[in-house]
Amino acid sequence: SYVLTQPPSVSVAPGQTARITCGGDNIGEKSVQWYQQKPGQAPVLVVYDDSDRPSGIPERISGSTSGNTATLAITWVESGDEADYFCQVWDSASGHYVFGSGTKVTVL
Amino acid sequence: QVQLRESGPGLVKPSQTLSLTCTVSGGSISSGGYYWSWIRQHPGKGLEWIGYIYSTGNTYYNPSLKSRIIVSVDTSKNQFFLRLTSVTAADTAVYYCARRGVDSPHFAYWGQGTLVTVSS
Numbered sequence: 001s002y003v004l005t006q007p008p009s010v011s012v013a014p015g016q017t018a019r020i021t022c023g024g025d026n027i028g029e030k031s032v033q034w035y036q037q038k039p040g041q042a043p044v045l046v047v048y049d050d051s052d053r054p055s056g057i058p059e060r061i062s063g064s065t066s067g068n069t070a071t072l073a074i075t076w077v078e079s080g081d082e083a084d085y086f087c088q089v090w091d092s093a094s095g096h097y098v099f100g101s102g103t104k105v106t107v108l
Numbered sequence: 109q110v111q112l113r114e115s116g117p118g119l120v121k122p123s124q125t126l127s128l129t130c131t132v133s134g135g136s137i138s139s140g141g142y143y144w145s146w147i148r149q150h151p152g153k154g155l156e157w158i159g160y161i162y163s164t165g166n167t168y169y170n171p172s173l174k175s176r177i178i179v180s181v182d183t184s185k186n187q188f189f190l191r192l193t194s195v196t197a198a199d200t201a202v203y204y205c206a207r208r209g210v211d212s213p214h215f216a217y218w219g220q221g222t223l224v225t226v227s228s
Contacts, residue, residue: 031214033215035155035215041220042219042220043204043215045216048212048214054216086155088215089213094171096171097157097170099154099155100154101153102154102155
C-alpha cells in the first residue's frame, strides 16, 4: 500500500520559516492535501491540490510538490502555528485515502 | 457554513458494534455533490480514513476495514451513520465525520470528533 513519510518533529524560531516534508513514491503525480491539527481539535485543511489555500488560510502557508516530496512551508512562524501537520493523498491503486503520520511543529 | 457533529456512545464493549451518527447542518446531504466520510484517529496517532457515502447511498470503504463497516444515510434527517462490528481495543479512537467534494479529494469540513473507547 502507498506510504507517506513525514518527520516526527520540526522546531523553528519565531519569525523563521518551517518546512515540513511528506515523502511518497511519485507524490508529484498526486493531489496532496495538508491539515493542521491543534491539541483537542479536529484537523483543519490548510492546503489542497498541492498548493491551493482555502479561504481564511494566510498566505504565509504554502504548499509545493516535486518528484517524490511534497512540502508545506510556513513563513514568519508564530506561536499560533504550533500544531501537528498531516499530509494526505488519494491512492487510486489501493482505493483509499492515505495520511502521513504527522509532524509536530514546535515554535522555540 | 456547513457544520457536522458526531454523536454516539463513548464506551463500547469488545465484540460489540460501534454505532455513530453524524448530523449535518448548513447544507443538505440530498443536494449531492459531496461524499460524506468517516475518519478516525487512534490516541496520539495519525489519521485513518474509514469510508464514505454519497447521497444516493453509494458507499466506498477502506479495504482494510471493509468487512466490518456499514455506512448509511438518512437524507430526511440530514444524517449519516457508521456501524463498526466486532470491535476490539484497537478500535479505540476519536471518530470524525467529514465532507469532501466529488471532484476534490480533500476534506474541507470536519466534525469536532467523538472519542470511542472499547473496553469491558
